[in-house]
Amino acid sequence: MSSAPPAAPLPAQHAPLNDDFAELATLPVVPARHYGRWLAGALVVVLTAQFLHGLATNPGWDWPTFFDYLLAESVLKAVWLTIQLTFYGTALGFTLGVLLAVMRLSRSPVLRAVAWTYVWAFRSIPLIVQLLFWFNLAYLYRELGLGIPFGPVFWTFETMHLVGPLAAAVIGLALHQAAYAAEIVRGGIIAVDSGQREAAAALGLPKARQLRRIVLPQAMRGILPNAANEIISLFKGTSIVSVMALGELFYQVQVIYGRNGRVVPLLMVATVWYIVLTTVLTVVQHAVERRFARGAEREPTPGPFRRAREALQRPPWAARLARRGQAPPGAAPEAPGTPEARAGGAR
Amino acid sequence: MSGPAPMVEVRGVRKSFGGVEVLHGIDLTVAAGEVTVILGPSGSGKSTLLRAINHLERPDAGLVRVDGALMGLRRVGGRLHELRERAVLRQRARIGFVFQNFHLFPHLTALENVAEAPVGALRRPRARARREAAALLDRVGLGDRLDAYPRQLSGGQQQRVAIARALALSPRVLLFDEPTSALDPELVGEVLTVIRDLARGGTTMLVVTHEMGFAREIADTVVFMDQGRIVEQGPPDAVLDRPRHPRTRAFLAQVR
Numbered sequence: 001m002s003s004a005p006p007a008a009p010l011p012a013q014h015a016p017l018n019d020d021f022a023e024l025a026t027l028p029v030v031p032a033r034h035y036g037r038w039l040a041g042a043l044v045v046v047l048t049a050q051f052l053h054g055l056a057t058n059p060g061w062d063w064p065t066f067f068d069y070l071l072a073e074s075v076l077k078a079v080w081l082t083i084q085l086t087f088y089g090t091a092l093g094f095t096l097g098v099l100l101a102v103m104r105l106s107r108s109p110v111l112r113a114v115a116w117t118y119v120w121a122f123r124s125i126p127l128i129v130q131l132l133f134w135f136n137l138a139y140l141y142r143e144l145g146l147g148i149p150f151g152p153v154f155w156t157f158e159t160m161h162l163v164g165p166l167a168a169a170v171i172g173l174a175l176h177q178a179a180y181a182a183e184i185v186r187g188g189i190i191a192v193d194s195g196q197r198e199a200a201a202a203l204g205l206p207k208a209r210q211l212r213r214i215v216l217p218q219a220m221r222g223i224l225p226n227a228a229n230e231i232i233s234l235f236k237g238t239s240i241v242s243v244m245a246l247g248e249l250f251y252q253v254q255v256i257y258g259r260n261g262r263v264v265p266l267l268m269v270a271t272v273w274y275i276v277l278t279t280v281l282t283v284v285q286h287a288v289e290r291r292f293a294r295g296a297e298r299e300p301t302p303g304p305f306r307r308a309r310e311a312l313q314r315p316p317w318a319a320r321l322a323r324r325g326q327a328p329p330g331a332a333p334e335a336p337g338t339p340e341a342r343a344g345g346a347r
Numbered sequence: 348m349s350g351p352a353p354m355v356e357v358r359g360v361r362k363s364f365g366g367v368e369v370l371h372g373i374d375l376t377v378a379a380g381e382v383t384v385i386l387g388p389s390g391s392g393k394s395t396l397l398r399a400i401n402h403l404e405r406p407d408a409g410l411v412r413v414d415g416a417l418m419g420l421r422r423v424g425g426r427l428h429e430l431r432e433r434a435v436l437r438q439r440a441r442i443g444f445v446f447q448n449f450h451l452f453p454h455l456t457a458l459e460n461v462a463e464a465p466v467g468a469l470r471r472p473r474a475r476a477r478r479e480a481a482a483l484l485d486r487v488g489l490g491d492r493l494d495a496y497p498r499q500l501s502g503g504q505q506q507r508v509a510i511a512r513a514l515a516l517s518p519r520v521l522l523f524d525e526p527t528s529a530l531d532p533e534l535v536g537e538v539l540t541v542i543r544d545l546a547r548g549g550t551t552m553l554v555v556t557h558e559m560g561f562a563r564e565i566a567d568t569v570v571f572m573d574q575g576r577i578v579e580q581g582p583p584d585a586v587l588d589r590p591r592h593p594r595t596r597a598f599l600a601q602v603r
Contacts, residue, residue, distance in 0.1 A: 199450035202403060203464035203516065204440030207432060213467065217454050295454045295496030 066265040069256065070272065078252035079273050085248060086235040089173035093234070094227070096174065097181025102211070104186055115182065122179035128240050130176060134168035135244050169241045177234055184226045188219030220292040228285040232278055249273055353412075354379040354520055354551040360399050360409030362392075369395050371575040372409065377520075377568075380549045384562040384583070387572035388598055393555045394447075396572070397522045400553070401442040402435050413442060414519040440468040443513030447525040449505045451497040457484060457508045458493040461515050469516065476515075483511040487541050503534030507541055514545075521545065523554040559602060563587055571595045 055061060069075055103115035122130070138159040147153035163171070192215050200210040239250035247255075249270055257266040355377040362370040369392045377383045385393045398404045400411055402419045411418040419435050420427045430438075451460050461480035465471040471479075481493055487507040497505050506526055513521060523542065527535040539561050546552060546565045556562055562569060562583060569586040571579045571594075579592045590596045 193450075195446065195448060195450040196452065198403060199444075199446060199452070201436065202401060202439060202442075202444040202446075203512070204436045204438075204468040205464060206436060206467065209467045213463065214452055218452075292454075295456070295498060298498050 060264060061268065062262055062265040065260075065262045066268050069266060069269050074252055074256070075249070075269060075273075078247055078249045079277075081247055082235070082238050082249040082273075083277070085169060085173060085238040085241060086231070088170045089177050089234050089238070090231050092170065092174035093177025094181045094185075096178035098185050100178060100182035101185035101189060104182065105189060119179045119182050122176055125176075127172065127176045127237065128243060131169065131172040131240065131244060134163065134172045135165065137163050137168065165244050165246045169238075169244055169246055173234060173238065173241070177230065180230055181227070184223055184230065185219070187226070188221075188223035189215055191222045192218045217292060221289075221296065224285065224289050224292060228281065232281055235277065235281065236274055352379055353377065354381070354414055355400060355553065356410075356412040357396070357400065358410045360396070360406045360411065362395055362399055362404055362406050369575050370399065370406070373399075373575075373577060375570065375577065375580075377551060377553060379551055381567045382546045382552045382554065382565050383568045383570060384566040385553065385555045385570045385572060386557075386559075386562065386586075386598070387578075390574075391572040392575040393572050394524050397444075397524050397553060397555055400520075401439050401444055401522060403439075403444070413438070416441075436468070440464065440516050441519050443516060443518035443521040445506070445509050445513050445521070445523045445526050447528050449497070449502075449509045449529070451505055451509055451512070453497050456494050456496055457489060457500070457511075460497070460508055461512045464512065465515050480511070480515055483514055484508065486514075487511045488537070501534060502530045503537045506530065506538045510538075510541055510545075519551065521550055521552045523552065523556070525555050525557065527556065527558060557602065559587070559599075571598070573598070 100115045100118060103111040104119075106112060141159050143156045144159050144163075145153035145156040147155070196214055196218060197210060200214045205214070238248050241248050242251035242254065245251065253266045253270045257263045353376045355375070357373050357375040360370055360373045361368060369390075373392075373396055375383075375396075385396065387393050395404060399406045400413065400418070402411070405419060410420070416438060417427075418438055419430050421430055421434075422428075451457075452463065455463065458477060458480050461483055462473070462476040465476040465479065466473055481490070484490055484493055487510055489504060489507055489511070492500060492504065495504075497508065500508065506529075510526075526542065527538050530538065535558070539558065542552075542554070543561075543565055554562075554565070566583045568580060569583045570577055571586060571590070571592070573594045579586055579590060579595045586595065587599065590599060
């Protein structure tokens with residue numbers, strides 16, 4: 001033992017294995033090349049460039065006309081009416097929808113049946129048909145009265161004056177929306193763990209407070225994505241109101257191109273406004289969803305601005321560049337080839 | 348024995364689910380300040396009995412009286428009138444209930460969980476409710492986690508918040524439905540410590556549990572249930588060490 005050379009006593013025992021690893025650890029790692037991915041990416045970029053080039057150069061788009069009308073007063077007025085229709089349709093529709101959802105979940109068979117029938121009826125009637133019914137309400141009922149059912153009537157109104165085109169449109173949109181909202185809200189409520197209601201009942205919380213404070217805030221997480229879908233689709237659905245000759249965005253654009261014949265640029269005016277406002281709604285949706293996600297995750301997710309800032313500070317491709325440019329490390333065995341180094345770069 | 352006045356009285360309580368009777372007429376009395384532990388195999392009706400006491404389940408037959416007040420019913424002359432939901436909720440606010448799965452409100456912080464019932468059910472001013480909630484959380488050892496959401500807490504911490512939430516109503520009785528059964532073994536101790544302190548403080552309690560050592564330690568009375576009936580009851584050393592009924596013996600032999 002003591003006569004053994006002091007230079008390499010231990011490695012000698014594991015020589016083949018150890019030498020092999022020591023050498024491997026010094027080799028650089030070449031990332032896999034994804035030729036198919038590059039090809040597909042290049043193809044998509046070329047097609048997109050072609051489309052954008054067409055947008056810019058094809059005279060048919062008629063951009064000067066587009067810019068003439070994008071901020072024209074008549075168009076802005078129409079945009080404002082579209083926003084109003086969406087707002088009232090959403091507010092009234094969802095208020096009635098929550099009421100219907102609670103009715104369908106109530107223990108009273110009468111309330112349940114009424115709510116069920118409402119949803120059945122208003123999901124069955126096409127919105128455009130319903131709108132025309134409301135528009136022609138005066139044909140069915142010349143006067144509307146307020147009084148005791150089947151008894152004397154105290155006040156009467158001329159239907160024509162009470163339910164003008166705007167009111168008819170709002171009523172139609174809201175009643176239609178309520179049927180869908182009811183199902184969305186009901187879906188959110190029944191998805192809340194029954195133990196939550198039970199705990200609230202065990203604490204003696206009044207029924208209304210159980211719903212408002214315990215059940216609905218939790219149901220909101222399930223309701224919000226669907227509700228946002230509905231609001232956005234209602235917002236674009238307001239274009240149906242154009243059948244009632246109400247000057248919302250789509251009707252107004254039709255009127256203008258009926259006059260000057262520039263169909264495509266004016267449709268683009270409407271399109272751009274719909275896109276802009278939908279984007280605003282999407283941003284609002286994101287913020288509201290974050291608000292109702294409180295307590296849902298152990299780590300609160302950072303807000304969009306913070307995420308964007310962090311992404312800019314160390315974008316994924318920066319990490320890749322850094323790795324690519326890395327000199328092949330010397331004998332440091334834990335540098336390039338270890339899984340954590342690779343995964344760390346990709347994160 | 349004419350001990351202290353009864354706090355919980357259960358007479359002839361029956362309950363069926365889907366045609367199957369799970370409580371076959373239960374009689375039980377718990378004196379004020381006493382701790383009663385209910386044991387029994389799963390499906391024996393322990394939880395249903397506890398839930399019948401605070402009327403989370405309305406019994407099909409029989410009566411429950413808590414602190415002298417008939418639960419869910421009101422005597423008018425020669426008749427008993429069923430109380431409406433609102434009145435039952437008010438009665439429930441005087442009974443604390445701790446669930447096996449905590450059922451904390453996940454969208455509210457620990458402090459908001461505890462302060463919710465005093466504000467919502469007892470109409471206490473918010474500031475006072477929050478102050479008292481903070482003191483209660485401190486008492487169960489969570490004074491430094493007031494603003495944590497339930498998902499940020501361990502199981503044992505969540506159950507302690509749930510106990511503080513039940514205590515916030517200053518209940519006359521506390522009902523525990525297997526409070527440690529959903530916990531990892533190393534977290535059971537911290538919850539039992541809190542319950543033990545409450546027992547020593549003279550709170551009237553009914554506890555359903557499978558922790559035998561704990562039952563022996565805190566119980567004034569042990570009740571053994573099987574198949575919807577109370578089979579045997581008495582002081583812990585009598586029921587646990589010298590069970591008279593064969594079914595009690597079989598059960599104890601299994602859990603040991």
